[in-house]
Amino acid sequence: MAIATTESYAAMLDAAKAGGYAFPAINITSSSSVTAAIQGFAEAESDGIIQVSVGGGQYASGSTIKDAVVGSLALAAYARVVAEKYGVTIALHTDHCHKVYLDEWLKPLLKLEAESIASGKGPIFNSHMWDGSSVPMDENLLIAEELLEMSQAADTILEIEIGVVGGEEDGHSAEVNDKLYSTPEDGIKTIEKLGLGEKGRYLTAMTFGNVHGAYKPGAVKLRPEILGDIQSAAAEKFGKDKPFDLVFHGGSGSTAEEIATAVSHGVIKMNIDTDTQYAYTRPVVDHMMKNYDGVLKVDGEWGNKKTYDPRAWGKLAEAGMAARVVEACQQLGSAGKKI
Numbered sequence: 419m420a421i422a423t424t425e426s427y428a429a430m431l432d433a434a435k436a437g438g439y440a441f442p443a444i445n446i447t448s449s450s451s452v453t454a455a456i457q458g459f460a461e462a463e464s465d466g467i468i469q470v471s472v473g474g475g476q477y478a479s480g481s482t483i484k485d486a487v488v489g490s491l492a493l494a495a496y497a498r499v500v501a502e503k504y505g506v507t508i509a510l511h512t513d514h515c516h517k518v519y520l521d522e523w524l525k526p527l528l529k530l531e532a533e534s535i536a537s538g539k540g541p542i543f544n545s546h547m548w549d550g551s552s553v554p555m556d557e558n559l560l561i562a563e564e565l566l567e568m569s570q571a572a573d574t575i576l577e578i579e580i581g582v583v584g585g586e587e588d589g590h591s592a593e594v595n596d597k598l599y600s601t602p603e604d605g606i607k608t609i610e611k612l613g614l615g616e617k618g619r620y621l622t623a624m625t626f627g628n629v630h631g632a633y634k635p636g637a638v639k640l641r642p643e644i645l646g647d648i649q650s651a652a653a654e655k656f657g658k659d660k661p662f663d664l665v666f667h668g669g670s671g672s673t674a675e676e677i678a679t680a681v682s683h684g685v686i687k688m689n690i691d692t693d694t695q696y697a698y699t700r701p702v703v704d705h706m707m708k709n710y711d712g713v714l715k716v717d718g719e720w721g722n723k724k725t726y727d728p729r730a731w732g733k734l735a736e737a738g739m740a741a742r743v744v745e746a747c748q749q750l751g752s753a754g755k756k757i
């Protein structure tokens with residue numbers, strides 16, 4: 419088992435929908451965080467999803483280079499090689515692509531993937547997100563329709579955002595307003611434009627108060643039951659039970675109950691970044707503080723190479739992040755679920 423194929427990714431998503439569980443989708447930005455996420459999935463005996471944001475791709479290309487396509491391809495290539503060693507299937511995804519990044523990031527990736535398919539090779543990523551939250555709904559769906567067509571040529575699944583996820587994502591900050599909560603009308607409009615799979619499979623991030631980042635309890639009002647209302651209205655209109663394959667953004671800091679309710683309404687992918695970032699950094703801070711006079715050359719001493727070797731603290735970081743991935747798999751019900 420290794421990086422998902424088109425078929426095995428579809429099987430993962432179908433199994434999650436039928437089985438009432440969801441996969442964590444973990445943001446990765448470096449070879450070390452790719453390893454950490456996959457290690458976590460392996461420890462949980464769970465298949466999973468890793469994803470690159472435009473900022474993550476820029477960083478991975480080299481912080482002075484900032485080429486999101488190069489960095490995304492580099493992370494995918496690294497993941498493809500190392501994932502072979504872990505007994506789980508990992509899907510590769512790209513996260514929020516706003517309109518301003520379509521031409522420099524998502525469309526070039528989709529074109530490269532279509533070429534790869536046309537020449538008989540497999541896809542590179544398994545799915546990509548178009549984030550139309552900063553344009554009017556009609557334009558969001560129009561662009562989604564175009565990208566869904568491109569996704570078919572690339573053999574990838576498209577994720578869309580209906581409503582607005584709050585907080586920040588690569589410089590895009592959303593104001594807290596009623597768009598944080600999607601409506602049944604939004605759901606019906608989406609299916610009227612994009613169909614029920616016959617134009618290509620898509621995942622939908624319907625918003626229910628989601629916010630990127632982690633906040634003190636009470637600051638974020640998640641209303642996951644909204645997802646049930648949207649699924650029911652669409653089911654009644656189009657005659658298909660739970661027609662949406664839903665995505666939960668801003669997974670960090672959510673309670674087990676909020677997660678369970680969202681999953682019960684058809685969430686099959688939950689994005690986690692802030693909590694896994696913290697889980698990666700926390701053990702490094704601990705290591706540096708405990709080994710202060712080893713990682714530093716204090717008072718003319720020579721420090722201790724064994725403590726400042728980046729592998730010494732890197733593996734602690736990876737273990738910390740992996741443990742948070744295991745927790746996510748347990749909360750989402752994907753632990754022990756492998757295709």
Ligand SMILES: O=C(CO)COP(=O)(O)O
Nearest residue numbers: 630631668670689691692
């Ligand atoms: O939604 C996310 C990535 O798209 C992650 O959100 P958090 O950082 O709140 O976990």
Ligand SMILES: O=C[C@H](O)COP(=O)(O)O
Nearest residue numbers: 471473474587588630691
């Ligand atoms: O969009 C939210 C994800 O956490 C990605 O974050 P980023 O844009 O800072 O890389």
Ligand SMILES: [Zn+2]
Nearest residue numbers: 549551579583
């Ligand atoms: Zn968004």
Ligand SMILES: [Zn+2]
Nearest residue numbers: 583667668689
């Ligand atoms: Zn998000």
